[in-house]
Amino acid sequence: MAKPIIFAIPKGRILDEALPLLAEAGIIPDADFHNKDSRALRFGTNNPDIDIIRVRAFDVATFVAHGAAQLGIVGSDVLEEYSYSEIYAPVDLDIGHCRLSVAEPADLAASDDISEWSHVRIATKYPNFTRRHFEAKGVQAECVKLNGAMEIAPALGLTRRIVDLVSSGGTLKANNLVEVDILCEITSRLIVNRVAFKTQPEIRPLVERFREIVGGSDAA
Missing domain, CATH: 3.40.190.10 (Periplasmic binding protein-like II)
Incomplete structure (x- = not known):
């Protein structure tokens, strides 16, 4: 059985704006994700092939760069700070301004x-x-x-x-x-691990779906 795609999303200011985009892309976290008393960091979704991890914004980039997560949402401030060559940022999500x-x-x-x-x-x-x-x-x-x-x-x-x-x-x-x-x-971007983007064909349709949702806005 193939391992699920791990999608890293940030705690804090971006989260509330990111959740509607995820839902429109067909990714809805399990109910426990919204339980304020939960100490879990990894959550299933309505798609058995996609799990979500909720971590600090700076850590989103690190998880994706090192391949522990394949996709993520993070502010362009974090990308500017780390300049990870392993990260591809194909879509400006037009949130987190x-x-x-x-x-x-x-x-x-x-x-x-x-x-x-x-x-x-x-x-x-x-x-x-x-x-x-x-x-x-x-x-x-x-x-x-x-x-x-x-x-x-x-x-x-x-x-x-x-x-x-x-x-x-x-x-x-x-x-x-x-x-x-x-x-x-600053705006928030959809980011992808470059190796995963090339080797996991199921990721490309997700990227295209987010691009469609925001009207084809490519990241600069």
Whole structure:
């Protein structure tokens, strides 16, 4: 009996938008998936040939890159951070819209000129992408890796600036921070393990189904 396809989807902000797309593609998780008390990470679906795993967004890319999952949904921010060559991202799903931005305290921003930066110290969970972004501008970025609570870093003196995801900007405002630069706009992508895409013929129709659902939107 062939092993089921493993489809990795992220916990958090993308999940609610991803579930209707999965349903339209004919993939509906078992009831236990919606049980908030469940500690399970792997779930069956209405399709016996497809199982779902629910993991952290950054881990979706890792599971797919290493072939532990064949398909996944993840933000383009994660793909930019890891740059896994083993991942093929064929479809922009047009969900999870936000941006990856530089922010700093409002009083600093009032007199700051980002065009004069030569060295910056930044708290972020995207150190690789952040360094590349600033290197392209001739700026040396010293990145302090944090996994969360980025907005408190300037107030506590850890760094003066942060790079983090911004949607409404409400969290920045609540912590007296303002955006001063945008690294990129973010959407979520359907990702596929390149080897699985070539060797498992049942995957290609799934990719095409998602492309049809979002109106043929290919990832950039």
